[in-house]
Amino acid sequence: MARIFSGARLVLATHNPGKVREIKDLLAPFSVDVVSAGELNLPEPEETETTFIGNAQLKALAAAKASGQPALADDSGLSVAALNGAPGIYSARWAGPAKDFSIAMKRVEQELQGKTDRTAKFVCALSLCWPDGHAENFEGEVRGRLVFPPRGNKGFGYDPIFVPVGHSTTFAEMEPAAKHAMSHRAKAFAQLVAACFKN
Numbered sequence: 126m127a128r129i130f131s132g133a134r135l136v137l138a139t140h141n142p143g144k145v146r147e148i149k150d151l152l153a154p155f156s157v158d159v160v161s162a163g164e165l166n167l168p169e170p171e172e173t174e175t176t177f178i179g180n181a182q183l184k185a186l187a188a189a190k191a192s193g194q195p196a197l198a199d200d201s202g203l204s205v206a207a208l209n210g211a212p213g214i215y216s217a218r219w220a221g222p223a224k225d226f227s228i229a230m231k232r233v234e235q236e237l238q239g240k241t242d243r244t245a246k247f248v249c250a251l252s253l254c255w256p257d258g259h260a261e262n263f264e265g266e267v268r269g270r271l272v273f274p275p276r277g278n279k280g281f282g283y284d285p286i287f288v289p290v291g292h293s294t295t296f297a298e299m300e301p302a303a304k305h306a307m308s309h310r311a312k313a314f315a316q317l318v319a320a321c322f323k324n
């Protein structure tokens with residue numbers, strides 16, 4: 126049995142404003158007061174694990190212990206088939222210290238030169254942790270293909286080069302609600318809600 130989240134306040138253990146926006150949207154139907162790690166000035170822990178779930182749990186646990194409140198972390202990334210899953214857990218790092226995703230998308234395009242397979246997936250691991258160290262972990266993914274040059278300005282990160290299966294527009298060309306209906310984050314979130322949130 127998963128542990129039920131019954132508090133009134135949840136710390137979002139992320140410093141990524143794109144994730145904060147999306148997770149706040151996904152949490153909107155629940156009466157939860159959400160505060161981000163950035164707003165609480167919590168430190169950004171180094172991501173030393175080798176899996177999405179490992180890094181999500183590391184971030185959630187650090188924020189739960191530092192704040193004394195339950196914390197939700199998201200570790201996610203783009204996994205490109207022809208690049209053996211890269212950038213994967215290194216998705217943020219490909220954007221460099223300035224977090225410039227035009228550089229990261231350019232690198233993906235360059236590394237794909239001479240390869241024909243453009244299939245990729247986004248993966249999202251969510252970890253909900255309590256100050257006593259208890260963790261509940263979930264993972265979702267969405268499959269698609271990459272397009273160049275980047276298109277659209279609605280999402281964040283690698284959204285401008287990712288077209289989900291069955292669609293012709295990139296995540297960055299879609300309205301947020303359309304992305305939420307199918308995204309890796311929404312799929313992980315649905316599992317989290319089913320397991321840990323009472324209706």
Ligand code: ITT
Pocket residue numbers: 138139140141144169172184199200201202203216217226247280281282283284296308310
């Ligand atoms: P936090 O660790 O503070 O949450 P981060 O940006 O460093 O922020 P990650 O380590 O999980 O987060 O890096 C994942 C990167 O993958 C992220 O910076 C995005 O650029 C990319 N990414 C994840 N989800 C995405 C999405 O829905 N659309 C586009 N890019 C996404």
